[in-house]
Amino acid sequence: MALLTPEDLEDLLNKLRQSNETIKASTGKGITEICEEVYGTRPASQKVAIVPITAGNGIIGNFSSSLLAITEYFGLEGYITDHPDITGYHQAVSDGADILLMADDHMFIAHNLKNGKIAANHICTGVIYSEIASRFIHAGSKDVMVIGLGRVGYAGAEHLVKKGFNVYAYDPNTEFMEKAIEELGVNAYDSADHKKFSMVFEATPNANTISEGMITDRCLISTPGIPCALPAELAENGDIDLVMEPLVIGAAAMLYSVF
Ligand code: NAD
Ligand code: 2YH
Known part of the structure; x- marks a missing residue:
């Protein structure tokens, strides 16, 4: 499976703005509205913890910081845990995070600890x-x-x-x-x-x-x-x-x- 590279993740929010312009021009709606319509949900001040994962090929430069930028772009409070892996997971749960984001070489997941919902990136x-x-x-x-x-x-x-x-x-x-x-x-x-x-x-x-x-x-x-x-x-x-x-x-x- 192809892994993201730090270069793929450069200038990410500009790439998003360009994509969003194309999405609006070709569908009439932006990415936020489309997500709201597909999933029937909206952000509600959830706290998002991003846990870096060292397994397999290890940490990808810009990956956790990109997830933080995405979290903030959608109006949520986010942070990257001080340590990766289980120590980071423990910190996130102890801090009362609502949603965890984390990825190894095979899966990238979002897990809402409050409502039990879990999502796979693919x-x-x-x-x-x-x-x-x-x-x-x-x-x-x-x-x-x-x-x-x-x-x-x-x-x-x-x-x-x-x-x-x-x-x-x-x-x-x-x-x-x-x-x-x-x-x-x-x-x-x-x-x-x-x-x-x-x-x-x-x-x-x-x-x-x-x-x-x-x-x-x-x-x-x-x-x-x-x-x-x-x-x-x-x-x-x-x-x-x-x-x-x-x-x-x-x-x-x-x-x-x-x-
Ligand atoms: P995958 O390996 O599970 O599936 C890829 C499929 O493409 C395979 O079934 C393969 O046979 C097929 N394929 C290869 N060449 C083809 C061709 N010429 N015509 C038709 N089919 C062809 O990979 P995946 O996990 O489904 O990911 C697909 C791509 O999406 C990868 O490049 C991955 O990095 C990327 N991806 C991007 C994002 C994102 O947010 N942009 C997220 C997840 C995955
Ligand atoms: O890029 C990936 C994999 N292709 C899975 C994603 C599914 N589309 N994983 C990212 C690995 C991140 C790394 N472990 C980190 O920095 O935490």
Whole structure:
């Protein structure tokens, strides 16, 4: 699984502001309103403790400070515990923190200690990015393309199916494709059909997974995938709206899902 790098997390709030402008222009609503509508919650002065975790590949520079900036951006009081791991967890609980944020190499979770709700980053990221794609105001149909059916992509595909969209999907992993067809009822995308989409949700760790033949001239691509799925020559097209941001949108969805 790809780990975030300190470079991915540089200038994070500026990246969020740019993404939020694109989200507003292409869906009519900003990320805060969309999270409120998806989860039916609002922040209520919860205290958020961020616990650095040294397991596996260890501390990622800028990760905890980025989570703190995100917490404060959404109007909450947050802090990073003085020590990592169990000592940090003990401090957070002893301090009366409402919500814990912490991640190892496999899972990034938000846990609300007061109401018991727990959120996983891969699920919330899939839900919120697919939701953004599905809200494209210029869409002419309910067809949505999902590229990648891994942890994030499957969660997004499931969310779109539950919302009543016609989901087309592609993943080179045939087991993942079969599971999504059998369990979710998605359609297998076949480039030979020459079908084009104005709403695309992409969740892969690979670049250039989107080709010109898949997308309409005016489209919204919503992708948490790192690196960018859209080839540079297509990204120059001003009619393609691209929502791509390395941490904040998914983390915001996690917070709203446990409020
Ligand atoms: P994963 O490894 O579980 O799944 C990735 C899937 O992409 C796999 O099933 C793989 O077969 C598929 N894939 C690879 N190349 C493809 C291609 N050309 N076309 C279609 N499918 C292809 O990974 P994941 O946990 O689902 O994460 C996906 C991406 O999202 C990663 O880059 C991860 O770092 C990123 N991510 C970003 C955020 C964020 O907040 N921006 C949050 C979580 C994950
Ligand atoms: O980046 C990650 C993993 N890819 C899991 C996230 C799921 N999308 N983890 C971050 C690890 C942070 C580190 N342990 C720290 O600084 O606390």
